[in-house]
Amino acid sequence: MTAPIIFAAPLQGYTDAAWRAAHRDIFGEAVAQYFTPFVRVEGGVPRPRDLRDAPAGEPRTTPQIIFGSPGEMRMLVHALSGAGHTRIDLNCGCPHPPQLHKGRGAAVLLRPDLLREAAEIINDYPAITFSLKMRTGVTCGTEWRPAMREIERMRLSHVTVHARYAVQQYRGLVDVAAFEAIASALPHPVFFNGDVTAPQELPAGAAGVMIGRALLGRPSLAAEWCGGEEWPAARRIEALLQLHARVYEARAARLCGPAQLLAAMQPFWHFCEDGIGHRNAKAIRKTRTIEAYRKAVAEITKNLEL
Ligand SMILES: Cc1cc2nc3c(=O)[nH]c(=O)nc-3n(C[C@H](O)[C@H](O)[C@H](O)COP(=O)(O)O)c2cc1C
Structure with a gap:
């Protein structure tokens, strides 16, 4: 079995620039793309600490932003593109109440107006390649449906689906059927995310996989998949x-x-x-x-x- 395209998931507090650099140096090309933990607006400005941890020019790395309004999204895209970034991932999946209460993360899935404006902002930055990471909903696993109408029209290189709804946080059933329905509803390549530890766990229709906790626990995992055998x-x-x-x-x-x-x-x-x-x-x-x-x-x- 050839290895799927593997993305390294963003994990606040873990996959910072130091972790990513060390992972790249030790495990080579196994991970196709690393995603930074989300960059946010705080006190009306992009948080300097987040920007410092997402420097432009870092190989195979995409900064991720979280936003709850068109203004926040514009500010973050402006800051990152001004710093020289050419890729940006949109966080539509964060389940943490402090972010949800600001209308950010997974809450964006329930805000078609914001998604529509996000599509316009994307079009205002033709030199930037955008992608989006989402959940299946906030309080249940069917809330992704209305969001599809907006997301399908967005100029995105790919969509990553963590196949849980936000209230589940990081535990409970990973909804493969919802993933497959989202993958067939969208014109974009759709990556699967959620509890994956082996390539054969990937569902039908997945363009590739994003791995989070399993890669923290076993950082050689992607290299092992690519090499086709388990390391001793x-x-x-x-x-x-x-x-x-x-x-x-x-x-x-x-x-x-x-x-x-x-x-x-x-x-x-x-x-x-x-x-x-x-x-x-x-x-x-x-x-x-x-x-x-x-x-x-x-x-x-x-x-x-x-
Ligand atoms: C501690 C922690 C921090 C996370 N931070 C982010 C983040 O900044 N942005 C994001 O999109 N997802 C974040 N996630 C979600 C992961 O990227 C991933 O979607 C989730 O862990 C499921 O994948 P896994 O089962 O392979 O770990 C975080 C998850 C955890 C456990």
């Missing part, structure tokens, strides 16, 4: 540790002090439990100082007896 555990863990060492160094240089660094690094391992085992994951979770954290990470290989 020792190689997988070595690559995982190499990636984390790079992210650690980058965050240590940026963050203020050990407590912040610990808080930024510890959650990664939650996604790695399958690979590093329960004992290692628990040991890392229990650490309360950066020194103890480093020691627990250094002991992963020994505990696994690889």
